[in-house]
Amino acid sequence: MVTLLEHCRIGPPSAAAEVSLPVTFFDMIWLYFHPIQRLLFYEFSCSNSHFLETIVPNLKASLSLTLKHFTPLAGNLVHPLIGSSKPVFQYKPGDSVSLTTAEANEAFDFNYLTGNQPRDSDDFYGFVPELPPEKIELDSKIIPLLALQVTLFPNAGICIGFTNHHSIGDASSIVGFIKAWSSVTKFVGDEQFLSGNSLPFYDRSVIKDPSGLATKFWNQMSIFKIESLPLNFPTNKVRATYILLESDIKKLKDLVIFKRPTLVHASSFTVTTAYVWTCLVKATAATTGDETDGEGTEYFAFAVDARRRLNPPAPPTYFGNCLGLVYTESTHEQLKGNDGFLIAAELIGELISKKVNNKEEILKDAENWISYFGELLNERISGVAGSPKFDLYDIDYGWGNPKKFESVSIDGDGSMSLCKSREFEGGLEIGLSLSKPKMDAFAPIFFGGLHADDSMPINPKENF
Missing domain, CATH: 3.30.559.10 (Chloramphenicol acetyltransferase-like domain)
Structure with missing residues (x-):
């Protein structure tokens, strides 16, 4: 069992400006794809008190600072339900990312979970964050894009779980965010990250679409959705x-x-x-x-x-x-x-x-x-x-x-x-x-x- 310790929302600093990004034809393919879920396990002897009093506050502060550079991840996919308008990615001041902190009980063997041998796939879902539920606002579906979870294995290790909507970015983009967050956490600030010439580039005009693929894809989506069936439990895998x-x-x-x-x-x-x-x-x-x-x-x-x-x-x-x-x-x-x-x-x-x-x-x-x-x-x-x-x-x-x-x-x-x-x-x-x-x-x-x-x-x- 995994015990929930806290669920909170973390946003970029209050000065972050509103951002709106169009959905390109590259993004559109993944609108109905299943969320992408990743886990990183760290071997690190840590008590419950140190985790709650030091590790978690540091992660929250560094996450906020990192989202200053990755504000779209704190926003939503705004998907119109009426008319022919295409979806957009939108961040508004006050938007935030779901962050869950949890503790694994003694039933979970950290060394077993981090081995290479076959392990029950179901055992990992206690460490995987769920994206917040979609909601309807002004004839549009509002779809969260990122959720995070940090789980303590007392005196054994820490697991960080990442769940993202595929439409917001491919592995190159999301891994870039993960590495930025780790750098800001480790070095207690974003100077090291900024010195690495790895700031995300958001200008969608570099994606040329002379043949109108975005419109063609959008017209096809109602017929051919690249859509994944929901995962049922037990997975039997x-x-x-x-x-x-x-x-x-x-x-x-x-x-x-x-x-x-x-x-x-x-x-x-x-x-x-x-x-x-x-x-x-x-x-x-x-x-x-x-x-x-x-x-x-x-x-x-x-x-x-x-x-x-x-x-x-x-x-x-x-x-x-x-x-x-x-x-x-x-x-x-x-x-x-x-x-x-x-x-x-x-x-x-x-x-x-x-x-x-x-x-x-x-x-x-x-x-x-x-x-x-x-x-x-x-x-x-x-x-x-x-x-x-x-x-x-x-x-x-x-x-x-x-x-x-x-x-x-x-x-x-x-x-x-x-x-x-x-x-x-x-x-x-x-x-x-x-x-x-x-x-x-x-x-x-x-x-x-x-x-x-x-x-x-x-x-x-x-x-x-």
Whole structure:
């Protein structure tokens, strides 16, 4: 059980000005998507009194100061219910962010929760903040954008939970906020943050829309909503973290380059996602008794940071969504076969080479994103949450680096989470949330595939 200690609202300093930002076509895709939920666990011996008298007041003060630079997060998505007007993001003086403080009882084992082994997915929701309820004002739906929770594990650690509406910003934007808050907390002020040239950039005019994608998307939304079903409890899932060491990734790359010498893009992302995708397909076959249609289509989709890929590019600190959507496909039979990994690596590598890294292609079929990806949600599809470029293990609030990051949102959409490894330089962490039978089938496939060839030895204890 988690005991609620306090629920409060924290806003930016009173001098913060009103802000109104239009919803771009990049934002519009995510209007009906499920909230994004992240947890950072910190190993930190802390008493209840120190937590309430020092840690929490410091976090509140630093949050207010951070929101001075990230005021849209304290505001709302204002969604008109009448007429054809598009939604806007709006902050008005007095708006604020929900902050919950709580304490976990002895039933929660901090070390168990922060392990890599399979753990009941339901055990994490006591640390995940809920967005405040939507409300209706003047014929508009008012939708909060951010909620935070800080949970104490007495004399063991602290967990910070983040829940955000996807429409307000992609991972680049939200992780930017999280890092800013940690910096302001650790250094007791925003001087360090301001010196890092990482102030968010809000000018939406950098997102060019000559073909009217925002209007096309808005018109399509009533027909094809990229909408996620609510998560039901119990989830009947377990979550586990798998690690690919730098040496494992190199072996996978070497295998692809040897077997597919013409493949241009055999990156760490390519081989990691290809390997996990095929392991997931094989695990599905193992748990269904291979009743899955062999010729059935398996899809793999992911979002791409389009900031530097736009023409002209958007600033790296642009705040909002700026994601291109890409996908590839194969058949169940091909991916579960002996060459499944090579087929997947070739498909993903070619997709990145021809589409992702080509400025002329990244938005070429964008007008079909709403309809196509809305339909894909009903198909057999794997995806990626996060990116190896985000180092979530360097976020220090003054208690040291996190012991564990968990992407809770993957419980609802079946994506794999992906981030840099905390313990192994050059390694990657893959987070999965699966039914227990499928996770039980996945683990030996994942480890077995890595050392199936004598040239690819592996120590399973390091990877799980």
